[in-house]
Amino acid sequence: MVITTEALTRSFGTLVAVDGLDLELPAGGVVGLVGPNGSGKSTLIRMLLGLVAPSGGSATVLGRGIDDPTAYAAEVGALIEGPAFVPGLSARANLASLAALRGLPRSRVDEVLEVVGLAGRGNEPVRRFSLGMKQRLGIAAALLPDPALLILDEPTNGLDPAGIVEIRTLLRQLGSEGRTVVVSSHLMSEIETICTYVVVVRFGVLVFSGPMSELMRRATTSVAVAPEDASDRGALRDVLEGHGWSVSAEEPTLRVVAGEADAALINRQAAAAGITLSSLAVHRDSLEAVFLAMTGTDDGELADARGAALRGGVRREGVR
Amino acid sequence: MIGVVRSELLRLRRRSVLIGWFGLVVVFAVLINFVMFNVVDESGAAPADGPGVSFPSAAALLSPDGIVAGLGAAASFFGVITLAFWALAAASDYSTGLVRILVAAEPRRGRLLMGKWIALALVTALTCVTALVVNVAVAPVAAQAGGFSPDAWGTDLLVVLAEATGHLYLSLLVWGSIGLALATLTRSAGVAIGVGVGYVLLVEAVISAVATDISDWLPGAILTALAQGGNEAVSLAAAASTGALYVVAALGAALFAFRSRDITD
Numbered sequence: 001m002v003i004t005t006e007a008l009t010r011s012f013g014t015l016v017a018v019d020g021l022d023l024e025l026p027a028g029g030v031v032g033l034v035g036p037n038g039s040g041k042s043t044l045i046r047m048l049l050g051l052v053a054p055s056g057g058s059a060t061v062l063g064r065g066i067d068d069p070t071a072y073a074a075e076v077g078a079l080i081e082g083p084a085f086v087p088g089l090s091a092r093a094n095l096a097s098l099a100a101l102r103g104l105p106r107s108r109v110d111e112v113l114e115v116v117g118l119a120g121r122g123n124e125p126v127r128r129f130s131l132g133m134k135q136r137l138g139i140a141a142a143l144l145p146d147p148a149l150l151i152l153d154e155p156t157n158g159l160d161p162a163g164i165v166e167i168r169t170l171l172r173q174l175g176s177e178g179r180t181v182v183v184s185s186h187l188m189s190e191i192e193t194i195c196t197y198v199v200v201v202r203f204g205v206l207v208f209s210g211p212m213s214e215l216m217r218r219a220t221t222s223v224a225v226a227p228e229d230a231s232d233r234g235a236l237r238d239v240l241e242g243h244g245w246s247v248s249a250e251e252p253t254l255r256v257v258a259g260e261a262d263a264a265l266i267n268r269q270a271a272a273a274g275i276t277l278s279s280l281a282v283h284r285d286s287l288e289a290v291f292l293a294m295t296g297t298d299d300g301e302l303a304d305a306r307g308a309a310l311r312g313g314v315r316r317e318g319v320r
Numbered sequence: 321m322i323g324v325v326r327s328e329l330l331r332l333r334r335r336s337v338l339i340g341w342f343g344l345v346v347v348f349a350v351l352i353n354f355v356m357f358n359v360v361d362e363s364g365a366a367p368a369d370g371p372g373v374s375f376p377s378a379a380a381l382l383s384p385d386g387i388v389a390g391l392g393a394a395a396s397f398f399g400v401i402t403l404a405f406w407a408l409a410a411a412s413d414y415s416t417g418l419v420r421i422l423v424a425a426e427p428r429r430g431r432l433l434m435g436k437w438i439a440l441a442l443v444t445a446l447t448c449v450t451a452l453v454v455n456v457a458v459a460p461v462a463a464q465a466g467g468f469s470p471d472a473w474g475t476d477l478l479v480v481l482a483e484a485t486g487h488l489y490l491s492l493l494v495w496g497s498i499g500l501a502l503a504t505l506t507r508s509a510g511v512a513i514g515v516g517v518g519y520v521l522l523v524e525a526v527i528s529a530v531a532t533d534i535s536d537w538l539p540g541a542i543l544t545a546l547a548q549g550g551n552e553a554v555s556l557a558a559a560a561s562t563g564a565l566y567v568v569a570a571l572g573a574a575l576f577a578f579r580s581r582d583i584t585d
Contacts, residue, residue: 073424073425100327101323101326101425102425145425
């Protein structure tokens with residue numbers, strides 16, 4: 001396991017940011033760390049990196065306890081809450097400073113600049129960089145130690161669409177090289193696209209931890225059908241409900257709670273009843289829908305729920 | 321530790337720091353010499369001190385040490401400049417968010433802070449040499465303009481220059497350490513510089529005016545005495561030992577805060 005936590009807890013006054021978190025992350029691949037705002041992702045990352053001390057519990061990174069981050073710091077690269085650099089220095093000088101701090105050769109600077117596509121801009125002051133370029137530079141800084149574990153907080157923030165695709169490709173490549181890449185993100189499409197394993201936290205409590213495929217099995221599938229003749233909608237609904245499917249009306253279609261394998265059977269049943277379908281489409285919940293079903297629908301709901309939890313004493317949500 | 325120092329030195333190489341820090345040192349080294357040789361009466365006693373300035377007597381200016389008297393007279397100004405740039409160097413790590421990258425890369429926070437102290441001390445040594453060179457170049461011109469005939473200047477010149485630079489350097493290390501501590505404690509360059517400058521130019525000046533019996537032992541006065549190699553009120557040994565206590569207290573407080581607090585910036 002690349003990261004383990006056992007009852008890991010961190011409180012700030014009455015607020016429990018991370019609440020008895022038990023977690024085991026396997027080595028290798030790209031791991032998505034997702035959760036709504038204020039769910040404790042950043043606090044968790046900071047504890048793993050030795051920036052914030054836990055209030056209770058324990059954790060290991062690369063097999064070594066987080067009470068001594070020195071033991072693994074040389075093998076971990078991180079981009080924490082956005083890129084941070086000295087604006088008046090060039091990209092190359094900034095990286096050279098971090099390389100010196102880690103005792104790395106200067107040549108490593110050019111290597112990571114090349115990896116993130118900034119080799120030609122290395123001598124420009126960082127203050128002239130766009131947010132996307134700073135983000136790339138932040139990833140370059142994280143890559144300096146050639147880390148076994150790479151922790152990236154919102155790595156594609158500020159990038160243009162082409163840059164996002166490029167960085168996603170890079171992250172997938174890094175994850176396939178044997179190292180573990182932990183990506184914290186609010187973008188479900190990003191997590192769905194690049195992650196092989198996903199961790200969902202809410203109110204500092206683990207909601208889900210497992211392979212992406214396992215999480216997506218929670219997605220519900222439905223089949224949307226529309227009769228060619230609108231006056232057949234009632235008859236079609238009766239036919240489908242008669243076969244045991246749950247049907248709801250969503251003008252101008254009917255939504256049938258059924259798997260992809262049932263689509264052909266639905267079509268046959270409609271035809272047998274003399275109803276011609278003008279459309280039949282299988283709909284599968286996105287990761288975003290699955291995520292929202294687990295964590296809440298919007299910030300307002302989350303804030304209300306969090307407030308209720310705090311007023312009633314912090315409670316643990318069901319894990320898994 | 322060498323890596324930490326090198327890393328800090330690389331970050332200090334930015335143009336704004338170098339031009340600002342060394343530029344201010346040069347400006348004050350020039351200004352103080354012309355002001356000092358103009359306001360000190362060749363036949364009279366030393367004029368009253370101003371905020372941050374301690375004027376020597378005419379006899380002191382005419383002595384072999386007179387060539388470097390400007391360094392001691394403006395010691396508080398050099399001190400405030402040093403405090404400000406040490407505070408800026410420490411606080412900018414928080415304002416840019418760099419501190420989280422640095423601590424994640426080097427979790428031994430004591431080593432990070434001490435590496436920063438050493439790097440800043442090295443740059444401060446360069447500012448001292450710069451102040452000395454400018455002072456030595458300007459003092460003869462300023463003395464002539466002020467009507468002084470410094471015939472004694474040149475006696476034991478190397479010893480005089482080395483002692484003056486060494487004394488100024490020791491006092492600046494104390495000023496810098498206080499700036500580093502204030503910035504680490506407040507995580508803000510503005511607050512740290514405001515406290516430092518406000519104390520020297522306002523608070524200590526007011527206390528000195530109303531409590532003359534302790535005025536020679538206030539931090540600004542002590543550090544001026546240290547920069548001057550001791551004066552009539554405070555010996556070099558007393559100033560140096562008090563300065564050392566300030567450094568220990570400042571670094572102790574900064575180390576405690578930096579090692580024990582969460583990095584949430």
